[in-house]
Amino acid sequence: xxxxxxxxxxxxxxxxxxxxxxxxxxxxxxxxxxATQQAAVHDALADGSRTAQALRARFAGLAPQxxxxxLGVPIELSDDDPMVGSLWRFAEYTPRPARIRLFGRGLxxxxxxxxxxxxxxxxxxxxxxxxxxxxxxxxHAETTRTEPPVARRYRPTLFRIGRWHWRTGxxxxxxxxxxAFAQTLLDLPCHPGVLDLVAMNAISSHSHRTRA
Ligand SMILES: [Zn+2]
Numbered sequence: 001x002x003x004x005x006x007x008x009x010x011x012x013x014x015x016x017x018x019x020x021x022x023x024x025x026x027x028x029x030x031x032x033x034x035a036t037q038q039a040a041v042h043d044a045l046a047d048g049s050r051t052a053q054a055l056r057a058r059f060a061g062l063a064p065q066x067x068x069x070x071l072g073v074p075i076e077l078s079d080d081d082p083m084v085g086s087l088w089r090f091a092e093y094t095p096r097p098a099r100i101r102l103f104g105r106g107l108x109x110x111x112x113x114x115x116x117x118x119x120x121x122x123x124x125x126x127x128x129x130x131x132x133x134x135x136x137x138x139x140h141a142e143t144t145r146t147e148p149p150v151a152r153r154y155r156p157t158l159f160r161i162g163r164w165h166w167r168t169g170x171x172x173x174x175x176x177x178x179x180a181f182a183q184t185l186l187d188l189p190c191h192p193g194v195l196d197l198v199a200m201n202a203i204s205s206h207s208h209r210t211r212a
Contacts, residue, residue, distance in 0.1 A: 048180025082106030
């Protein structure tokens with residue numbers, strides 16, 4: 001498969017545009033009408049930024065890794081295969097016990113692809129590890145607060161029988177919020193959703209090379 005986009009074109013996209021693109025890749029997003037999709041993206045971005053501002057006020061001047069340490073969330077560097085099913089993993093958060101894992105082999109192709117001006121455009125002075133630890137810190141913040149999770153604030157109906165409704169959450173909204181959190185915490189030039197686009201190119205060429 002080839003990707004016909006240039007990631008550098010997306011660096012100037014607004015968080016709203018990138019967030020909407022992320023939402024529309026969610027398998028349940030089509031169940032929300034256009035105005036509700038825009039409202040959901042706006043809410044998710046605002047939640048991520050607000051949560052980062054609160055944490056930044058609490059831990060002024062600390063890097064995400066140091067904030068994780070202060071919050072008692074260990075960070076492990078894993079050498080595991082980053083691919084699980086069709087999912088390529090860069091990092092993950094598990095709540096009990098709280099832990100962040102960074103997948104070294106998952107991050108490597110993205111790290112190589114982010115050389116030169118692309119890194120400066122997307123990350124400013126931050127590193128990929130900063131961004132992914134910050135992203136996972138949002139998931140930690142979400143699990144340790146009382147508000148309903150971002151992914152469950154918009155719950156379209158899957159199907160109905162009589163008065164009974166079966167509803168679903170929208171997982172992409174938590175990812176949009178986590179990106180906004182990382183962008184605000186690290187003062188990134190753009191929403192880190194742009195890294196997904198860089199990664200798609202990098203990983204598809206990486207897997208072609210390793211299969212060759
Ligand atoms: Zn996430």
